[in-house]
Amino acid sequence: MIEVNGLTRRFGRTLAVDDLSFTVSPGRITGFLGPNGAGKTTTMRLLLGLDRPTAGRATVNGVPYRELRRPLTQVGALLDATAVQGGRRADRHLWWLARSNGISRTRIGGLLELVGLGHVGGGRVGGFSLGMKQRLGLAAALLGDPEVLVLDEPTNGLDPEGIRWMRGLLKSLAAEGRAVLVSSHLMSEMAVTADHLIVVAQGRLRADAPISELVRPGMSLEDAFMDVISRSAR
Numbered sequence: 001m002i003e004v005n006g007l008t009r010r011f012g013r014t015l016a017v018d019d020l021s022f023t024v025s026p027g028r029i030t031g032f033l034g035p036n037g038a039g040k041t042t043t044m045r046l047l048l049g050l051d052r053p054t055a056g057r058a059t060v061n062g063v064p065y066r067e068l069r070r071p072l073t074q075v076g077a078l079l080d081a082t083a084v085q086g087g088r089r090a091d092r093h094l095w096w097l098a099r100s101n102g103i104s105r106t107r108i109g110g111l112l113e114l115v116g117l118g119h120v121g122g123g124r125v126g127g128f129s130l131g132m133k134q135r136l137g138l139a140a141a142l143l144g145d146p147e148v149l150v151l152d153e154p155t156n157g158l159d160p161e162g163i164r165w166m167r168g169l170l171k172s173l174a175a176e177g178r179a180v181l182v183s184s185h186l187m188s189e190m191a192v193t194a195d196h197l198i199v200v201a202q203g204r205l206r207a208d209a210p211i212s213e214l215v216r217p218g219m220s221l222e223d224a225f226m227d228v229i230s231r232s233a234r
């Protein structure tokens with residue numbers, strides 16, 4: 001479970017995350033939505049100990065990320081799929097990650113198959129498309145078999161078949177009891193993927209509700225999103 005309490009991050013005059021509180025529960029996909037610059041990536045970075053909050057706190061299974069023992073076995077993250085050394089082979093990338101985190105390397109082959117990269121595991125990442133890098137990033141996130149997943153725009157660069165595949169995989173990971181937090185700008189995709197939605201704008205929480213509550217009959221998620229955002233701008 002992820003718990004965010006009064007989380008705040010200021011960059012100079014910009015309040016990127018403003019007193020944000022929410023919970024990401026196990027067994028469901030929580031969509032993290034907001035316009036450009038709303039503070040989604042900053043929130044995820046704070047959650048993953050990649051940045052320090054100005055105030056407040058974020059925990060994974062009750063513990064701040066930086067204090068987790070063997071963090072990759074508790075939370076898997078995909079923030080920037082392109083941040084992999086291009087000269088490295090995909091399988092070696094996972095091998096290195098496993099080794100440096102004390103994780104068994106026996107899962108690597110199966111994970112490459114799971115994300116559809118079984119046939120190119122020995123290929124250099126520099127030659128991969130963005131969609132292939134996203135798939136590799138997901139394999140890396142799953143390496144430690146974590147209970148919590150934090151994924152920033154994981155469908156970015158995937159083709160329609162890939163987006164559908166990702167949806168199925170995230171659903172099965174949530175059905176196994178994992179807490180899945182996933183940001184996206186693709187409203188139609190979120191509408192069929194997420195169980196619960198957290199909407200932020202200008203760093204502040206604007207909605208935190210099951211998707212069935214936010215999207216009323218006859219309405220699209222895009223309509224509901226625009227409604228929440230325009231109400232919060234008033």
Ligand SMILES: Nc1ncnc2c1ncn2[C@@H]1O[C@H](COP(=O)(O)OP(=O)(O)OP(=O)(O)O)[C@@H](O)[C@H]1O
Pocket residue numbers: 011014015016034035036037038039040041042043
């Ligand atoms: N390192 C930084 N230094 C200064 N300002 C920053 C930094 N990181 C983020 N910001 C600012 O914080 C705000 C929130 O940015 P963030 O990237 O978290 O938004 P986002 O919701 O992920 O946006 P997008 O949907 O466009 O990816 C923006 O105004 C951004 O310019």
